[in-house]
Amino acid sequence: MPPSISLRPATMDDAGILLDWVNQPDSLAHKLKTTKPIEADQHSAWLAGALESEACLLWILEAEGRPVGQVRFQKTDGSRWNIDIYIDAACRGSGAAQYAIRTAAGLLALREPSAILQADVKAVNQASLKLFDRLGFTMEQAGPDYSTFFVRIGDIK
Ligand SMILES: CC(C)(COP(=O)(O)OP(=O)(O)OC[C@H]1O[C@@H](n2cnc3c(N)ncnc32)[C@H](O)[C@@H]1OP(=O)(O)O)[C@@H](O)C(=O)NCCC(=O)NCCS
Incomplete structure (x- = not known):
């Protein structure tokens, strides 16, 4: 695992990096519905709504204080x-x-x-299949x- 890794709640300040990630080809390729790049305005409005919604929990993973996922x-x-x-991509594997x-699940379990x-995983997404297994x-x-894969939150390994 990368050194000094931690998870923190996302904020509007993360709009830029989140937009960059969602529009990466290897992000769009594994999405079920979104296939075209998302526009910045549309993304900001979505993020503002997501951060206010009790039905959405969004975290940023940091390694040595730098956002990596x-x-x-x-x-x-x-x-x-x-x-x-x-x-x-530089932090995978x-x-x-x-x-x-695991960390996010622990927070939700509380x-x-x-x-x-x-998790809904495309058949070609070997990394994700392994991850959820x-x-x-x-x-x-x-x-x-x-x-479609599932786990009861208390049973996560
Ligand atoms: C899927 C993804 C989140 C995995 O992230 P990661 O940090 O590399 O995953 P981890 O290292 O925690 O663990 C996943 C397991 O799969 C393995 N793995 C990673 N990349 C792999 C690949 N390309 N092919 C096969 N296995 C792979 C890891 O080695 C690990 O197995 P291990 O425990 O035996 O070492 C990352 O590849 C990604 O962001 N992909 C693009 C977006 C995406 O597909 N999101 C998920 C949509 S359902």
Whole structure:
């Protein structure tokens, strides 16, 4: 894992880096709905709404005080929270995403111990498939384009 890694809540000051990450080709390629780059105005309005919403939890992962990724839990319905994660390419493969999801899950568990985390992962996304397997997610539904995985928050590995 990168040294001095930590997670903090996102703020409007993160709008620029979040926009940069969401529009990276390897971010858009793994999204289910958004496929075209997002405009700055649209992104700022979305972020302002996300930060105010109780159904959205958004954190920035930092390594030595520098932002290296983001993790977002978006409440869908009932106790389900859908995960969106992006780690800067230079910081991948050393456990950063596992740390981010475990830490975020620990924070959510404090307020919602019965929460269920869900990840919708495209079949070609080998890194994500491995990530969610490592964290103890189970496949719930397999589709031609993507599969749905879930874990009860208390069962995360
Ligand atoms: C998916 C992603 C978040 C993983 O981040 P990461 O910090 O590299 O993941 P981690 O290192 O915590 O762990 C993932 C596991 O997959 C492995 N892995 C990482 N990249 C891999 C790759 N390209 N192919 C196969 N396995 C890979 C890691 O080694 C690790 O396995 P290990 O425990 O045996 O070492 C990152 O690749 C990313 O941001 N991708 C683009 C956006 C994306 O796909 N988001 C998820 C959409 S569902």
